[in-house]
Amino acid sequence: MSPAERPLTAMIDPAAGPPDCTAYERAGGWQAARRVLTAMTPAEVIDIVTRSRLRGRGGAGFGTGQKWSFVPREPASARRKYLIANADEMEPGTFKDRWLMEGNPLQLVEGMIVAAYAVQAGHGVIFLRGEYHLACTRLQDAITEARQRGWLGEHILGTDFSFDIHVHSSAGRYICGEETALLTALEGRRATPRSKPPFPQTGGLWGAPSVVNNVETLCNLPHILANGPEWFLALGRGEDGGTKIYGVSGRVVRPGAWEMPMGTPLRQIIEEQAGGMRPGYRLRALLPGGASTAFVDTSALDVPMDYGAMEKAGSRLGTGMAIVMDDRTCPVGMIANLEHFFAQESCGWCTPCRDGLPWVERLLNAIEAGTGLEEDIDQLVRHTRMLGLPGRTFCAHAPGAMAPLASGLKLFAQDFAAHITQGRCPLRHAA
Amino acid sequence: MLTADPPLPATVRAEILALAAAELHPRGAAVAALRLVQAHFRWISTPHLREVAELLGMSADDLDGVATYFNLLFRRPVGRHVIMLCDSVSCWIMGRERLCAHLCRTLGVKPGETTADDAITLLPTVCIGHCDHAPAMLVDDTLHGDVDIPTLDRLVAALKEQP
Numbered sequence: 001m002s003p004a005e006r007p008l009t010a011m012i013d014p015a016a017g018p019p020d021c022t023a024y025e026r027a028g029g030w031q032a033a034r035r036v037l038t039a040m041t042p043a044e045v046i047d048i049v050t051r052s053r054l055r056g057r058g059g060a061g062f063g064t065g066q067k068w069s070f071v072p073r074e075p076a077s078a079r080r081k082y083l084i085a086n087a088d089e090m091e092p093g094t095f096k097d098r099w100l101m102e103g104n105p106l107q108l109v110e111g112m113i114v115a116a117y118a119v120q121a122g123h124g125v126i127f128l129r130g131e132y133h134l135a136c137t138r139l140q141d142a143i144t145e146a147r148q149r150g151w152l153g154e155h156i157l158g159t160d161f162s163f164d165i166h167v168h169s170s171a172g173r174y175i176c177g178e179e180t181a182l183l184t185a186l187e188g189r190r191a192t193p194r195s196k197p198p199f200p201q202t203g204g205l206w207g208a209p210s211v212v213n214n215v216e217t218l219c220n221l222p223h224i225l226a227n228g229p230e231w232f233l234a235l236g237r238g239e240d241g242g243t244k245i246y247g248v249s250g251r252v253v254r255p256g257a258w259e260m261p262m263g264t265p266l267r268q269i270i271e272e273q274a275g276g277m278r279p280g281y282r283l284r285a286l287l288p289g290g291a292s293t294a295f296v297d298t299s300a301l302d303v304p305m306d307y308g309a310m311e312k313a314g315s316r317l318g319t320g321m322a323i324v325m326d327d328r329t330c331p332v333g334m335i336a337n338l339e340h341f342f343a344q345e346s347c348g349w350c351t352p353c354r355d356g357l358p359w360v361e362r363l364l365n366a367i368e369a370g371t372g373l374e375e376d377i378d379q380l381v382r383h384t385r386m387l388g389l390p391g392r393t394f395c396a397h398a399p400g401a402m403a404p405l406a407s408g409l410k411l412f413a414q415d416f417a418a419h420i421t422q423g424r425c426p427l428r429h430a431a
Numbered sequence: 432m433l434t435a436d437p438p439l440p441a442t443v444r445a446e447i448l449a450l451a452a453a454e455l456h457p458r459g460a461a462v463a464a465l466r467l468v469q470a471h472f473r474w475i476s477t478p479h480l481r482e483v484a485e486l487l488g489m490s491a492d493d494l495d496g497v498a499t500y501f502n503l504l505f506r507r508p509v510g511r512h513v514i515m516l517c518d519s520v521s522c523w524i525m526g527r528e529r530l531c532a533h534l535c536r537t538l539g540v541k542p543g544e545t546t547a548d549d550a551i552t553l554l555p556t557v558c559i560g561h562c563d564h565a566p567a568m569l570v571d572d573t574l575h576g577d578v579d580i581p582t583l584d585r586l587v588a589a590l591k592e593q594p
Binding site for chain 2: 080089090091092093094095097098129130131132133134166168169170171172173174185186187188189190191206247249250251255256257287291321323325326329333334337338340341344345
C-alpha cells in the first residue's frame with residue numbers, strides 16, 4: 001500500500017526511530033494543527049470530524065464527533081477542561097497503540113492539539129500503561145520538543161488557545177482502560193468505574209468536563225483535518241471510513257500489525273499480511289478484536305472487519321487485533337486462560353463480577369483438569385447470562401469477559417463434553 | 432525489614448512534593464509518588480507508605496488502597512531484579528507455561544516468590560502488549576520477546592551476576 005493509503009503509519013520507520021519536529025513537518029505534519037488553530041472555529045472542527053464518521057478505535061466504536069458534542073462550549077480560558085488520550089492498552093492480544101506511540105509520537109501530540117481545540121480543553125493528559133517504557137520516553141521527548149517549538153504551551157501560534165500535555169504513567173490495571181475508571185485512577189484513587197451520568201464530558205476529571213479518546217482515534221485527526229472528511233470516508237472499504245490498525249497474534253507465520261482499509265476481511269489480514277498459519281497448524285477459530293470479543297470460526301473469514309459487519313457476525317471489531325486459535329490449542333484451556341485474566345483484573349466493585357468471574361475460572365480449570373461435571377456446563381451457561389447481559393454489572397468488564405465464554409461454549413461444545421466424559425484434556429496443550 | 436527501613440531521603444520527599452504541586456489536588460500524584468519510592472527501594476514499605484500519605488495529605492489506609500490496587504506497585508519486598516512473564520492468551524498459546532515451569536525449576540521458586548539469594552523475583556503479569564513476539568516478558572524495565580529456554584538461561588545467569 002502507498003503511504004497515502006496508510007496515513008497513520010506512513011512516517012513510522014522502526015530502523016530510523018520516530019521523526020523529530022522538523023522531519024515530521026517535512027513529511028506533512030503540523031498542517032492540520034496550523035489550519036485548525038488559525039483558520040477554523042471549534043464548531044467547524046467538530047463538524048468535519050462528525051462528517052468523517054470517525055468512530056472510537058479503542059473498542060467501543062462511539063462516534064468521535066458525537067462524543068465531543070456533549071462538552072459544554074466555553075473557551076479554554078473560561079473553564080478548566082481536559083482532553084485525555086487513553087493509552088492504557090491492556091486488552092490481551094493488542095499492541096497497536098504502542099506501535100503508533102513509539103513510531104510517531106508527534107502524530108499523537110498533533111491529534112491531541114486538534115481534539116483539545118475542538119472541545120476547547122486547556123489541559124491534556126496521556127494515560128499510559130506503566131509497562132510501556134519505550135513509548136513513555138519517546139512521548140516525553142516529543143512533548144518537550146513540541147513545547148520548545150511552540151506547539152504546546154501558552155498562546156500556541158500566537159492565538160488565544162493554550163494547551164499542554166502531561167504523561168501519566170499508570171501502574172497496571174486493565175479496568176483503567178474504561179474511561180470513568182481511568183478518570184478515577186488519575187485522581188489517585190482505586191480505579192473503580194463511575195456511574196453515568198454525569199458523563200465525563202460534563203463531569204470528568206476532578207469534576208471538570210473531560211474527553212477521553214483512544215490513541216489510534218486521536219492519531220486519525222491530523223489526517224482528517226488536513227485532507228477532509230470525504231477523503232477519509234473513501235479510505236474505508238465498507239460503511240466506516242478511514243484505515244484501521246489490524247493485528248494478528250498466535251501461531252501464524254508473521255504475527256504483527258498492519259494499517260489497512262477499514263473493512264478489510266480477516267482472510268486477507270491473516271493470509272496476506274500474517275502469512276497464514278505456521279506449517280503443521282490449522283486455523284480453527286479466532287477472537288477478532290481482543291480478549292473481550294466473541295469467538296468466530298472460519299466461516300467469518302470473509303466478513304469485513306468493521307463495526308457493523310463484525311456485530312452481524314456475532315462478535316465485535318473491538319481493537320481490531322485478532323488472536324488466532326489453532327487446531328492444536330485446547331479451546332477449554334484457552335478460555336480458562338482468558339477468564340483467569342478477567343477474574344484477576346475485575347476491580348471488585350460489584351458482586352456479579354467480583355464473585356462470578358473467579359467461580360467461572362474455577363469451573364473451567366476443573367473441566368480442563370478432567371474433574372469437571374456435566375452440570376458445570378449449565379453453571380457456566382448461567383454465568384454467561386448473569387454476568388453477560390447488559391445492566392447486570394456496573395460496567396462492561398464482565399460482559400466483555402463473557403463474550404469469549406458464551407461463544408466458546410457453543411462453538412466448542414464437543415470439546416467441553418469430551419473433557420468431561422474422558423476425564424482429561426484430549427488435546428493436552430502442547431507447546 | 433520494617434523497622435530497619437530508613438526514612439525517605441530529603442530529595443525523594445522534595446520530588447514527591449513537586450509531583451503533588453503539579454497536580455490540581457495532591458492525591459493526583461499518588462501513583463507517581465509510589466512509583467518513585469519503589470524506584471529507590473524496590474518496594475513500598477509501610478513506613479514509606481505512611482510518609483508518602485502524609486506528604487499528599489491522605490490517610491495511610493486511603494493510600495494503601497491505591498498501592499494495593501495496581502499490579503506494578505509492590506507492597507512486599509522483591510529481589511534485585513523482577514522477571515514478569517506474561518501469562519495472557521497470546522503468550523499462553525505460544526507456550527509460556529513451559530517457560531514458567533522452567534524458570535521455577537531453575538530459580539527454585541514458585542511464581543510470586545524471590546530466590547534465596549535475593550537476586551530474582553518471578554511474577555506472572557497480564558498482557559504486556561508484545562503479542563507479535565509472544566511469549567514475552569519484562570525483566571525490570573526491559574522487554575524481551577520470542578523468549579525460549581536458552582534465552583531464559585542466558586538472562587538468569589546474567590541477572591545473578593549483576594549487583
